Amino acid sequence: MKLDRSEILRYMKMGRAEPDAVLTVRIDRLEHEVLAAARPVSQYLRTAVRLARGAGQPLGDAAGEDAPRYEIGPLTLASRDLWRCLRGAREAYLFAATLGHDVDRLIRKYAALSAADLLIVQAIAATAIEQYIDDETASWGEKLLPRYSPGYGDLPLSVQPDFLAALDARKTLGITLTETFLMIPSKSVTAIIGIQP
């Protein structure tokens, strides 16, 4: 994988500034190290999106009483923001991806060694997971809507246990949750991706 340097710089909060030679060498070295540690894997479930037929309680309550209730595969949801994002899609992917535990270890290592390197490693890893997901989803060869992740808008993080269970992600990807529904490894993503009708 070749990473988009401008994305890395964006995550580093470099604005429009060009890195100098010293910084460039440092980013090169760390990019090599992150890519060597990364073991990107993903899992998806392609499933129908339909309005809920009554029984199931929606996951989470952030959306309020009168929100639309709908099912995406085994998940019953009531997020207005996601519903808007799905734009009437009849089918969607439940998708999860991770860079694996070694990247987290690398992040811990640089947390002890150097804050500058830590910041750069973090930016490289964020770029790597996003780019991996872009490549994977592009390979499906379908017209996809923008992806939407739990924790944004009114789709609460509390959907994560059922979301990951639907993909058997603990077993297949090694993604587990903390008590507060944060994913481990930290460079992991879950997303709902609508298919353009």
Added chain:
Amino acid sequence: MIIQLDGAMGTQLQQRGLQPGEIPELWNLTRPGDIVAIHRAYVEAGANIISTNTFGANPAKYHGDAPLKNVIAAAVANARAAGAERVALDVGPTGRLLKPSGDFEFDAAYDAFAEQIRLGAEADADLIFLETFADTYELKAALLAAKENANLPILASVSLSEDGKLLTGADVDTIAALFNALKPDACGFNCGLGPDKLLPFVQRLATRTHIPIIVKANAGLPKVVDGQTVFTVDPEAFAKDIAACIAAGATYVGGCCGTTPQHIAAVRNIVPRCVSPAAGNSNLEIHPSDDGCLVTPRARTHRGTTLPTVVSSYSRTVELPLNDSLVIGERINPTGKKKLREAYKAGDMGYILREAIAQVEAGAPILDVNAGVPGIDEPKVLRETVEAIQSITDTPLQIDTSDPVALENALRHYNGKAMINSVNAKEEVMNAVFPIVAKYGGVLVALTLDENGIPPTVEGRLALAKKMIARGAEYGLTKDDFVIDVLCLAMSADPTSVPVILESLRRIRAELGVRTVLGVSNISFGLPARPLLNATFYSLALEAGLTSAIINPLSVEMMTAYKSWRALTGRDPACGEWIKAVETGSVGGSASPVPRCVSPAALTQPTTASNLETPQAGTHCGTGLTSAIIHGLRADAAQLSRDALAAGTTPIALIDGEIVPALEIVGKGFESGKLFLPQLLMAAEAASAAFEVIRAALEQSGSAAEPKGPILIATVKGDIHDIGKNIVRALLENYGFRVIDMGKDVEPEAIVAKVLETKCKLVGLSALMTTTVVYMKETIEKLNAADPSIKTFVGGAVMTPEYASEIHATYYAKDAMASVRLAEEFFKS
């Protein structure tokens, strides 16, 4: 004898109507008829051992209404009612990931398994089956719980990914090292893969352990068809592949996901025709007796192969050679190291971790870890140090302590099979150390000394080596579990020291065939030019057969001795490693080729840093420490400081004239948006490197300034995002503050306790998620209740000035630099 295990439970439950989200274990109580029927089908298909429907029945995972005790009792009763020959209490993982990768404490995982296992034993299960583990650390917690809470045989198996590794990184060798250390009665693989894909890993495992091997494979790889997971390997094909696994050494065979009674029956039909290389070596014998002890562990019998002696971590295994030698990094030992002692006392884990990384990068395959500082709680600190080092490197560790309590605590929480330093031939020490090593496994450094001291002769040292090996055998240790240290006495005190050491090394190798180790540098104690004496002595010892040495891997002299010996004696084919080491400067006569200055070209490139009002960039080699700091050149900043001091510049002049102004320039550049965070951090690190050099000079003159502070910082409970907090910590440290970093996901009570203990008056809290700000609020409330004079500053992605005042934080820090500014202000007043 081949022992047959049963097949899938989950797949069968789904066929009988188990709904997604339903708790399978509750069926033991609500639908016992179905559970008994599933078990009975496997009994009729030929399974000798039936696993109970208790995979998730541990208190960390189970959240059903019925008490766990009732669920487990019913589960065992159901298996019995089905006519099971033997009933295994099935124990799966907790579903949580252990620290340091996850947020679950090792001891909490242990407690969860312990309760499940005690309930299983009370319900009269015949054995315990730990299965589908995907993390060596959690497996270790479960194995210890099984050993300490029941007196039953233990089967243990892990779930491999297609690359033959666990999800947390262990390969087959590393898994085998853990099994050999903790000694279940059978070990192997279940779930994950089909028997065909498991075959090469079974073959590998058979070369790495003498423990009987389990294969409980899936019916192939899962495929998703119409949203349903299906397994497609039919019973005959499955049985054929299982037969191949038996031929490779498996003695416990059965099925996991997707297998059916038909799969197990097919295996039964093929088993009598299988030729097993391990036949008769089964560790558990099934007796047709009714004495209540139906399955008994049997003495381990070797398959006639010698296993390599290894130490391991969670993902890496290092073999201790018998005909070669390896380096054990000595630097994390506070004896004679003032800075490390201070780091231990101050709880400065960062310093210790940097020592660890430096040694790993210098090529040390094992690191010694010693926390023997008078006045600290060694059992606690040693354990914490081992855990912290394991959180950032997979290099196996040598746990170095003379305190058996500290040893056990560290070994228990070590993720892997450790090297242990040390035992000696004193009765009291052997009686304390051998049981610990027998229980947790490990490779043991054995010092040739006893109640009478160190024997002056070769014969005396050999006799003690033999004595320790013989006594170790009483605890099940073999000579391959030992590494003999014949002890290095200073030759200035004892002129016979060198010849006795060298001859002892030769004879231990020739007569005992046992590995050896030395702390080499003691030899030159009290003499001048020690590095040269040490290196030459090291070469002699290597040639006398020394198989490992505890040395400083950052010493060019020692690494030159080591690597040149390996090249000269044909242990470094084509001298590849030697050439590489010369190129990187880790061996040879000159110090590593760190450029004193970056090329002028690098500095004339357009950079935001050079746009600042600074001294001319190209001139920094002449005078400009300021410029080196601004450009973030760590090595240059340190070297320029050394040069300046050597040329007579006073430390105070360097600090006030160069470092402080440089930091002021970058700080202002950052605040005005001309400079960005990475550059600010690089500059701060360069300043810190310069400051280190100057501080050392000041200490020599006895006038070192105390760092400002302390400031306590933490990421609050519930939040594991600690990158922002770590950046704040580093920047505060670079600006000369002492920081107590409590890490991430920290309980409010723990923060309050530490603040009171350290009399800290300024506390920084970070949270990235809106969901965890509640804990930030709670922490601030508790701090204010404990001591209203404590000030707090908060930051993180979700923080705003309004939010900060709403939760009663004293200050809002919009970024890392703002934290430095407010800390400067705070400690000024």
